[in-house]
Amino acid sequence: MKIRCAGLILVLIVFCLAANAQNLPRMANGKPDFSGVWDHPRVADVTRDGKTCGGETPGCSQKGNGELSFTAEGTKRWKGPRIDFTAYCLPWGYSRSSQVEYPLEIMQRPDRLAFLYESNNIFHVVHLDGRDHPRNLEPSWMGHSVGKWEGDTLVIDTVGFNGKTYIDTAEHPSSEALHIIERLSYMDPQHLNYEVTFDDPKMYTKPIKNTRVYARMKPGDELMEYWCMENNKTLLEHHLPDLKLDQLHQ
Amino acid sequence: MKLYIAVIALALLAVALPAAAHHAFAAEFDVNKPVKVNGTITKIEFLNPHAWLYVDVKDPDGTTTNWRFELGAPNALIRLGWKTDTVKAGTEVEITGFRAKSGGPVANGRSIKLPDGRELFSGGSAPTADR
Numbered sequence A: 001m002k003i004r005c006a007g008l009i010l011v012l013i014v015f016c017l018a019a020n021a022q023n024l025p026r027m028a029n030g031k032p033d034f035s036g037v038w039d040h041p042r043v044a045d046v047t048r049d050g051k052t053c054g055g056e057t058p059g060c061s062q063k064g065n066g067e068l069s070f071t072a073e074g075t076k077r078w079k080g081p082r083i084d085f086t087a088y089c090l091p092w093g094y095s096r097s098s099q100v101e102y103p104l105e106i107m108q109r110p111d112r113l114a115f116l117y118e119s120n121n122i123f124h125v126v127h128l129d130g131r132d133h134p135r136n137l138e139p140s141w142m143g144h145s146v147g148k149w150e151g152d153t154l155v156i157d158t159v160g161f162n163g164k165t166y167i168d169t170a171e172h173p174s175s176e177a178l179h180i181i182e183r184l185s186y187m188d189p190q191h192l193n194y195e196v197t198f199d200d201p202k203m204y205t206k207p208i209k210n211t212r213v214y215a216r217m218k219p220g221d222e223l224m225e226y227w228c229m230e231n232n233k234t235l236l237e238h239h240l241p242d243l244k245l246d247q248l249h250q
Numbered sequence B: 001m002k003l004y005i006a007v008i009a010l011a012l013l014a015v016a017l018p019a020a021a022h023h024a025f026a027a028e029f030d031v032n033k034p035v036k037v038n039g040t041i042t043k044i045e046f047l048n049p050h051a052w053l054y055v056d057v058k059d060p061d062g063t064t065t066n067w068r069f070e071l072g073a074p075n076a077l078i079r080l081g082w083k084t085d086t087v088k089a090g091t092e093v094e095i096t097g098f099r100a101k102s103g104g105p106v107a108n109g110r111s112i113k114l115p116d117g118r119e120l121f122s123g124g125s126a127p128t129a130d131r
Helices: A002-023 A072-079 B002-016 B074-079
Strands: A036-039 A061-063 A104-108 A112-117 A122-127 A144-150 A153-159 A179-188 A191-199 A208-216 B029-045 B052-058 B064-070 B092-100 B106-113 B119-121
Touching: B029 B064, B029 B106, B052 B092, B064 B092
Parallel strands: A122 A144, B064 B106
Antiparallel strands: A036 A104, A036 A208, A061 A208, A104 A112, A112 A122, A144 A153, A153 A179, A179 A191, A191 A208, B029 B052, B029 B092, B052 B064, B092 B106, B106 B119
16 A cells, blocks of 8 residues: 555656646747746855845745865965955956846847846857857956756856956955856746856865756846946945056956 | 844844845945934935935034935836835935945935835845845
8 A cells, every 4th residue: 555655656746747847938949948037046155045036036045155165376365355346347257147136037049048137237148059168268257158958957168267257246266267067947937946066176176066046037027227337436436446457467 | 122123123124135236335334333314305316336315414413414325226226116206305204224434424225214104125235144
């Protein structure tokens, strides 16, 4: 009897999982379609946990890495003087673009996926056409991203950073060696599982891992405008020391 | 007892408020210097990256000081229920926040009480419990 019950429960679980997988939004090619406006946790510090969406939609969560293990160079950068270029309205970089409190939109085609970020109204393209990263990438703030499917999970691999961005608002450092791997999958039609690994062997002896849940925003919620430089009193009233060009190139 | 309730209320408020990402709160404001003023709104700048609210506050010596409070970005305020004309010049308000490190009548706003009793959260950048 016990075995029969267990068997029945197993069949029901498999049936429910299969039904859920079939109900997920999909592209014509059968791959999951992540298109939509998504609220996500604000992650000011990748070591810490969180349980709210930046835009107040219910259902987000963030599982932080806990304590980080720095290399000698990482410790030097972490404890030394730092400049947060975002305070001067320079780019967030790839990691912080999806860690601010403002939502993002995903627009997807079979061969590419675009993240549209409300914050500073910027975008980032992930190539899904099977290409690899180009050789001799020019370093950039946002890096170069390619995505490959593992079943219904999209694995986004991003390299080619310029080392000028911090991993988070807490200013955990990064270098040109930063390699970001993101795994995106549906939990259900209204929620995404998002796992991110920051691997930067110049700064950390172990990769940094975070697991997050994104929540689909309610119908009618759209991205809005956000500009860093409009009535930015911090800069307009010179609350910060002026940024010198050589500070960007050191 | 009152202090106990105030501490709990402040903790709940801290959980409820979103934090802005444009700059670190601690770079400009001091979480250990809470402030509460009553006054008359003179101007609101509903602009990025932070809205600013200006309030005339009567001092005990009869003079008037124009305080300014940094709020969240317009998009964050709109999601919290604000509109560009939610608060107008001439409205009497009670506003709480945290003072600027640089001193002077400048602060990061946390919540605003309107004459009809409504309380608006500011979407300010003060640190919160889990972010």
